[in-house]
Amino acid sequence: MIGLPFCHSDKRNCSRRLAPAVHAWVNQENLEGSFAHMKMSTKTRLLLTAVTAASIAATTAPAQAQDTSDDDTIVVTGSRIKKQDFISNSPVATVDSAQFEKTFSINTENLLNTLPQTVPGLDRTSNNPGNGSATVDLRGLGATRTLVLVNGTRMVPFGQNGVVDLNTIPTSLIKNVEVLTGGASSVYGADAVAGVVNFILKDDFEGVETNIGYAMTDQGDAGLLNIDATIGANTDNGRGNAVLNVSYADRAALFQGDRSFSNVALFNDGNGGLEPGGSSGVPGTSIFSGFNFPNGESGPGVFDSDGSLRPFVLGGQVNDFYNYAPVNFIQLPQERFTVTGLGSYEINDTVEIYARGTFAQNRVDSELAPTPIFQTSQFSLDGNPFIDAASQAVISNTLGDGVDTDGDGIDDTATGFLRRRLVEVGPRQTKDINDTFQITLGARGDLTDTWSYDVYLQEGRTVRAQTQNGNVNRGRFSQALLLADADGDGNVDVDAAGNPTCSDPSGNGGTVNCSPLNIFGPGNISAESATFINTAAAATSELQQTILQGNLSGDLGSFRISKDPIGVAIGAEYIENKGDFRPSQDVAASTIAGFNGSPPSGGKYDVYSVYGELSVPLLSGLPFAERVTLDLAGRYSDYSTSGSNETYKIGGEWAINDQVRFRGNYNRAVRAPNIGELFAPIGENFPGAQDPCSAGGIPAGSTAVAADVAAICTATGVAPGLVGSPIINTVSGQVRALSGGNPNLDVETADTYTLGVVIEPNAIEGLSLSVDYYDITINDAISAVSANSILSSCYDPAVGGAGSAACNLIVRRPDSSIGSVSQQGNNIAAIDVRGIDIAAQYGLDVGNIGNVSLNYLGTYNMQNDFLESDGGTLFECAGEFGLDCGEPDPSYRHRVTAGLDKDSWSFQTVWRLVGTVNDDDDTTDNTVEKIGTRHYFDASVGKDFGENLRLTFGANNVLDKSPPVIGDNDEQANTYPATYDVFGRTFFANAKVSF
Numbered sequence: 001m002i003g004l005p006f007c008h009s010d011k012r013n014c015s016r017r018l019a020p021a022v023h024a025w026v027n028q029e030n031l032e033g034s035f036a037h038m039k040m041s042t043k044t045r046l047l048l049t050a051v052t053a054a055s056i057a058a059t060t061a062p063a064q065a066q067d068t069s070d071d072d073t074i075v076v077t078g079s080r081i082k083k084q085d086f087i088s089n090s091p092v093a094t095v096d097s098a099q100f101e102k103t104f105s106i107n108t109e110n111l112l113n114t115l116p117q118t119v120p121g122l123d124r125t126s127n128n129p130g131n132g133s134a135t136v137d138l139r140g141l142g143a144t145r146t147l148v149l150v151n152g153t154r155m156v157p158f159g160q161n162g163v164v165d166l167n168t169i170p171t172s173l174i175k176n177v178e179v180l181t182g183g184a185s186s187v188y189g190a191d192a193v194a195g196v197v198n199f200i201l202k203d204d205f206e207g208v209e210t211n212i213g214y215a216m217t218d219q220g221d222a223g224l225l226n227i228d229a230t231i232g233a234n235t236d237n238g239r240g241n242a243v244l245n246v247s248y249a250d251r252a253a254l255f256q257g258d259r260s261f262s263n264v265a266l267f268n269d270g271n272g273g274l275e276p277g278g279s280s281g282v283p284g285t286s287i288f289s290g291f292n293f294p295n296g297e298s299g300p301g302v303f304d305s306d307g308s309l310r311p312f313v314l315g316g317q318v319n320d321f322y323n324y325a326p327v328n329f330i331q332l333p334q335e336r337f338t339v340t341g342l343g344s345y346e347i348n349d350t351v352e353i354y355a356r357g358t359f360a361q362n363r364v365d366s367e368l369a370p371t372p373i374f375q376t377s378q379f380s381l382d383g384n385p386f387i388d389a390a391s392q393a394v395i396s397n398t399l400g401d402g403v404d405t406d407g408d409g410i411d412d413t414a415t416g417f418l419r420r421r422l423v424e425v426g427p428r429q430t431k432d433i434n435d436t437f438q439i440t441l442g443a444r445g446d447l448t449d450t451w452s453y454d455v456y457l458q459e460g461r462t463v464r465a466q467t468q469n470g471n472v473n474r475g476r477f478s479q480a481l482l483l484a485d486a487d488g489d490g491n492v493d494v495d496a497a498g499n500p501t502c503s504d505p506s507g508n509g510g511t512v513n514c515s516p517l518n519i520f521g522p523g524n525i526s527a528e529s530a531t532f533i534n535t536a537a538a539a540t541s542e543l544q545q546t547i548l549q550g551n552l553s554g555d556l557g558s559f560r561i562s563k564d565p566i567g568v569a570i571g572a573e574y575i576e577n578k579g580d581f582r583p584s585q586d587v588a589a590s591t592i593a594g595f596n597g598s599p600p601s602g603g604k605y606d607v608y609s610v611y612g613e614l615s616v617p618l619l620s621g622l623p624f625a626e627r628v629t630l631d632l633a634g635r636y637s638d639y640s641t642s643g644s645n646e647t648y649k650i651g652g653e654w655a656i657n658d659q660v661r662f663r664g665n666y667n668r669a670v671r672a673p674n675i676g677e678l679f680a681p682i683g684e685n686f687p688g689a690q691d692p693c694s695a696g697g698i699p700a701g702s703t704a705v706a707a708d709v710a711a712i713c714t715a716t717g718v719a720p721g722l723v724g725s726p727i728i729n730t731v732s733g734q735v736r737a738l739s740g741g742n743p744n745l746d747v748e749t750a751d752t753y754t755l756g757v758v759i760e761p762n763a764i765e766g767l768s769l770s771v772d773y774y775d776i777t778i779n780d781a782i783s784a785v786s787a788n789s790i791l792s793s794c795y796d797p798a799v800g801g802a803g804s805a806a807c808n809l810i811v812r813r814p815d816s817s818i819g820s821v822s823q824q825g826n827n828i829a830a831i832d833v834r835g836i837d838i839a840a841q842y843g844l845d846v847g848n849i850g851n852v853s854l855n856y857l858g859t860y861n862m863q864n865d866f867l868e869s870d871g872g873t874l875f876e877c878a879g880e881f882g883l884d885c886g887e888p889d890p891s892y893r894h895r896v897t898a899g900l901d902k903d904s905w906s907f908q909t910v911w912r913l914v915g916t917v918n919d920d921d922d923t924t925d926n927t928v929e930k931i932g933t934r935h936y937f938d939a940s941v942g943k944d945f946g947e948n949l950r951l952t953f954g955a956n957n958v959l960d961k962s963p964p965v966i967g968d969n970d971e972q973a974n975t976y977p978a979t980y981d982v983f984g985r986t987f988f989a990n991a992k993v994s995f
Helices: 097-102 108-112 389-400 475-481 527-533 585-591 675-679 707-715 787-794
Strands: 092-096 148-149 174-181 193-199 207-217 223-237 240-251 267-268 275-278 287-292 297-305 309-311 327-331 334-348 349-370 372-380 413-422 426-448 452-473 536-555 567-583 603-620 624-640 643-655 660-671 683-685 737-739 749-758 767-783 810-812 818-822 826-845 852-865 874-876 881-882 886-889 893-902 903-913 917-919 934-945 949-956 986-994
Touching: 092 097, 092 309, 097 174, 097 934, 097 949, 108 174, 148 413, 287 309, 287 389, 309 389, 372 475, 372 643, 452 475, 536 585, 536 767, 536 903, 567 585, 567 675, 603 675, 660 874, 660 917, 787 818
Parallel strands: 148 193, 737 818, 881 917
Antiparallel strands: 092 174, 174 193, 207 223, 207 986, 223 240, 240 334, 267 275, 287 297, 287 413, 297 309, 334 349, 349 426, 372 413, 426 452, 452 536, 536 567, 567 603, 603 624, 624 643, 643 660, 660 749, 683 737, 749 767, 767 826, 810 818, 826 852, 852 874, 852 893, 881 886, 893 903, 903 934, 934 949, 949 986
C-alpha cells in the first residue's frame, strides 16, 4: 500500500516498533545504504476558545483560561469539561503563532521537531525513506501513536496507516498548538497513546492579512517561498464570523551532491576511519561469486566496458562500489496549495451553527540513483559478443550451466546472481500528488446556564496519486540476456555486423520488441534495450473517514462536595475509516526492480463509543488546600474488527496555595490496529540488518565467524568457503523483508503516568516552573520481530540453529546471500519510556530596555526500551541511535527561547540542544561509536511599521553547525538529517501586511 515507509522515522527509527504489515510502496534504495524503516481512529469535538494567558514559545507551564466569554468558561486540550479559570492537570506544551513567524516554519513539523517531547518524524529531508508526507512523533513512540487534532477534532489521515500529513494544516491560520503528552484515549479515543497535538486555528479573525516570505541557505540554495492571505469578518453585530485562508508554498530541491559531507556515500573502513563506499550494484555489472582469475586472484568480479571480467575491489580509498549519493535529494522539492474556511453563526441564544472546510494539494518529488537490479538470471555465454573470450572461460568454470554443445570448453549459458546499476534507464523518480479534503458541520449552544451541547458531522478524504519513472521489469531483463542460437550449435548467432538478437523476440505488450541486453560493462546498454526493460509504474491510494459525534457538558449544580460544582461531560461518537490501494500491474505483481512492489489492498472498520468525564472539587479555600480536585474519565468502544474495550483516566491536582500546585494522572490508553496493519497483503520492504554469516556480521575485534555459528551457516545454505566472506554481506546493510497485515490483531494497551509540580513564586514575579515525571508502558504492541533479530536468533547457538523457527523465516539465494526474511505483525511487543520534563518561563519589564522573556523546555530521557516479543531481544534505546534504535534519542535535549520586545521592535534567540548519543551496534567495528552534543542557535528581529506592516528577518543555525558524519550506521546522507541540521546557515525574510 502507499503509506509511510516501514519504520521511520519513520527511517531506521522504530523499525522494531511497527508491524511490517504497514509495508509501503516506497523508494527501494534496497541495496544502497539507507534504511527503509518507519516508525510506526474515534474522534472528538473539543471546543477550545482559548489556551494560555500569554502563549509562549513552547512550555509545559500551566495552561490557564483567558477571558473568552461572559462567564469565563473554557475547555482545554485533554478534557471536554468547561470550567471557570481552568488550569490543566496534564503537562501541555504550547507553541504560539509567533514562533512560526520568528523561525519561518512554513512546514509545521520543522518547529514541532525542535520540541524535546518529540523525536523527528518524516520531514523535508525524507527522500528515502519517505513518501512526501510530514509527521509528528511524540516520545519516539511512532507517528501512529500520536493523535493530531484541528480545533479539537481529528484531521483525516494521510493513508491506511492512520497517520496525519501535517502538510494539510495551514501554518498562517494557526493561533497556537497544544502538545499534550501522555495517554488521552479516554477523552479522544484510540491513537492518543503517546499524546495529542492540537492545532487551534484562528476562527474569530477580522480583517485582511497577507504574508510573503522567502528563505535560502548562505550557499544560495534550498530556497523556500511562501505566500498566503487571510480574510475574516464578523456579521450581524457579531453573531457570525467567517474566515478564509489561501496559501501557497514552493520548496526547491537540494541534492546530497550539493554538500561536501554527503556527496559520497561512506563506509567504515574497519580501522576507525571512513572510506568511499556505496552499492555493489555497479554500472558495469558485478557478480559476487568465487571466480578464479588468470592473474591468480580469486573473488567477485566486475566487468569493464570492453566486456572483460576483472576482480572487484572491495575496499580502500579507491574501490569499485557505486556512489549513489549525489543524485539523492537532501531536501525534497514541494509545491503546496491550501484553502481553508471557517464560519459560525448564532441563530439564537441556544443554537450556533459552525463549519470548517479544508482542501490541500501537496506535490512532492523524490529522486534516487538509477535502479540497481539484484537478480539471479541465466545469460548466454559461449560466443556472446558482449563478453570477451578469456572472461567467458572464467565465468564458465564457476557459473556455467554444464551444457557445452560445441565442446570448446565453454558452457552455452551461465546462471548467476547479477548486480547491475541500470544507469542507461535513468534515475528513479517519484511524483506524489496528495489531495486532502475535509469538512465539518456542527451545532452547539447552551441548554441552560450551566449545560451546553455540541454535535457535529465530519467527512474527510485523502487521495494519493503516485507515478514512478526508472523501474525495470525483472522478466524482460532476464529475457533480453538470452540471445538467439538458431542453428543450435551452442554459440550465439550474430549478423555480419556482429549484432545478436534475442532468443525470445516478443515485445513488452507488443509495443517494443526485445533488444539484446549488454550489461557486461558500463554504458553498454543500448537505448533500444533500455526502453525494452523500462516499465512505468503508478498507484492510487485513498482513505475516507466519517465521524459523527455529540457532546454534553455542564455541572451537577448544588450536588457538590466543596463550594465548587462538579463538572460533567458525556458523549457518543461513531467513526468509520475505509481505504484502498490500487497499483499498476507491475507494482501489484512485484515484478519490478527500483521501487517496492505491493499488491492491491483495502478494507474498512468502524467503531462506536460512549464516554464521560467528571471533575470533582474535593477541597477549596483551606490552609494547605487552596484547591484539591479529582478528575475521572472513561470510555467504552466497540470496534468492528477487534471487539470492545474500555479506557479510563484517574487524575487530579492539589494546589497548596497560589504558588505551589501538584498534579498527576493515570491513563489506560489504547491504539486500535489501522487498515494497513489489518488488511495489507504480503509486500516487501528493505530494513537494515546484518548477515551473521558474513564479514559484516563478525564481532569487533574478531577475525572470523565463530565455529558454532559457522556450523549453523553451512547448515542453512551458506557455502563453506563463503562463511565470513564480504561476498555475502547484506548489501549496504539491508535485506528484503516480506510482511503483510493480520486481520486478527487486537488493540494495543498502554498505562501512562504523569506526576508533577508547578511553582509560581510570589517572590519572583513573572516566574513559572514545572517539573513533570512521565512513564508510558505499552503492552500487546503491534509489531513484528525485526529482520535483524530474526537473523541474530537463527544464528545464536543457544536459541537457533537449522530448523529453528527463526531460521525457517530466512531464504538464501544460490550464491549464499540472503534472499528474504519473512515477518508478520502480531500483538507481541512491549515498549517502556520514562523521563522528566522541565519547563520554565520568566517575564520581566526592564524599563527602558523593554520586556524580556525567557522560556526553557527540556527533557531528561531516562528509559526507552523495546521488547520485541516475550522472551525476545530487549533494546534499550535511551541515549542511543542506529540499526535497532533508529533516530537518535538523546538522554537530554532542550529548547531555550530568549525574547526582547521594545516598542515596535522584537528580538528572539533560540538555543536548541541535542544531547550525546551512542551507536547501538556493538557487534561490528563501527567508526563512530558516539555522536557528541550539538548546539544550534537561531535568531530573528521584527519591526512594525505603523499598524499595517511588519517585517521579520532572521537566520536559523546562525553558527553554521555542520551535521555529524558517520558511515554504515547512518540513516541517509551519511547522517540523520531529520535530527541534525544538514542545510547550514539559512536566512529568511517575511513581510506581513494587515488591514
